[in-house]
Amino acid sequence: MKDIENELEKSYEFMGDGEVSTDELIAWDNAKTYMEEKKTLELEVTGVVNKGVVADLEGLRAFIPASKLSLSRVDDLNEYLGKTVRVRVVTCDKENQKLVLSAREILREERDDERKKKIDAVEVGSVMTGKVDTIKEYGAFVDLGDGLSGLVHVSQIANKRVKHPADELKEGQEVTVKVTEKKNGKLSLSMKALLEPGNGDEEPREKIVLPKSENIGTSLGSILKNIKIG
Numbered sequence: 757m758k759d760i761e762n763e764l765e766k767s768y769e770f771m772g773d774g775e776v777s778t779d780e781l782i783a784w785d786n787a788k789t790y791m792e793e794k795k796t797l798e799l800e801v802t803g804v805v806n807k808g809v810v811a812d813l814e815g816l817r818a819f820i821p822a823s824k825l826s827l828s829r830v831d832d833l834n835e836y837l838g839k840t841v842r843v844r845v846v847t848c849d850k851e852n853q854k855l856v857l858s859a860r861e862i863l864r865e866e867r868d869d870e871r872k873k874k875i876d877a878v879e880v881g882s883v884m885t886g887k888v889d890t891i892k893e894y895g896a897f898v899d900l901g902d903g904l905s906g907l908v909h910v911s912q913i914a915n916k917r918v919k920h921p922a923d924e925l926k927e928g929q930e931v932t933v934k935v936t937e938k939k940n941g942k943l944s945l946s947m948k949a950l951l952e953p954g955n956g957d958e959e960p961r962e963k964i965v966l967p968k969s970e971n972i973g974t975s976l977g978s979i980l981k982n983i984k985i986g
Contacts (some may be wrong), residue, residue: 783814784850791845796862799843801836809836811843816855818845824858827867867903872941874904880935883950888929896921898933898945906943908933913947 790797799811799818808821820843822830830836847856878884886900895909908931913924925931937944 780815783816784848784855786814787816787818787845787855788848788850791848794844794861796842796844797857798840799857800840801838804833804837809833811841811857813845813855813857818855818857820857820859824856824860827860827863868941871903874902875938875941875943878904878935878938878943880938882935883932884935884945885930885932888925888927888931891921891925891927893920896925898931900933900943904943906933906935906945908945908947912936912945912949915948915951915953 789795797813799813801809801811801820803810805819808819809825811818811820820841822833824846825833825836825841841859842862843857843859844861845855846858846861847854849855884900886898886905889897889899889905891897893910895907896913897905897907899905908921910918910921913921918924931947932950933945933947934949935943936946936949
């Protein structure tokens with residue numbers, strides 16, 4: 757054990773006026789391992805600093821940026837003071853004494869897992885009601901509530917040809933849609949699938965009138981009459 761501690765001390769370039777203890781050297785190596793393994797740590801927030809908070813990691817002062825504390829904007833960092841947060845090491849620079857933690861990756865993974873479970877519970881063919889969230893050139897994203905959303909492709913808005921989704925829809929509009937596909941954690945929706953054919957939305961088609969059967973026979977007789985067989 758003593759040999760290992762000596763090697764750690766030799767490999768470390770001391771910075772500043774004071775020497776670094778063996779415990780601190782070991783803590784830095786542990787922090788590096790935690791980062792490589794993407795280990796989730798539960799640490800208490802011990803202070804609030806400019807643009808973030810700090811926590812103690814085995815005696816090391818670690819920084820958690822405000823942008824890495826939550827999936828949404830954090831307005832009051834003091835609300836985290838004294839609380840335990842689940843974080844991962846994202847930067848471990850022993851030479852420059854930089855140790856940065858983040859909770860964002862953990863929260864994002866949990867959000868995505870929860871969303872996947874909700875999508876898996878949705879049946880293809882089910883009819884749902886939601887509100888148009890955003891409109892793009894290729895379609896409209898519909899908020900179905902409970903963290904679910906899906907895309908209505910421009911071709912699935914109406915029976916007629918739609919040049920741009922904004923011609924038929926507006927943000928905030930309530931719509932009824934049918935789930936047509938689940939793929940790669942995404943929902944494909946259709947409004948067109950719920951429309952009755954021939955409801956006036958279809959583009960006009962050229963009307964073709966077929967002759968009556970007796971007229972067809974008469975015309976054929978006229979043609980054969982002029983043919984001579986010798």
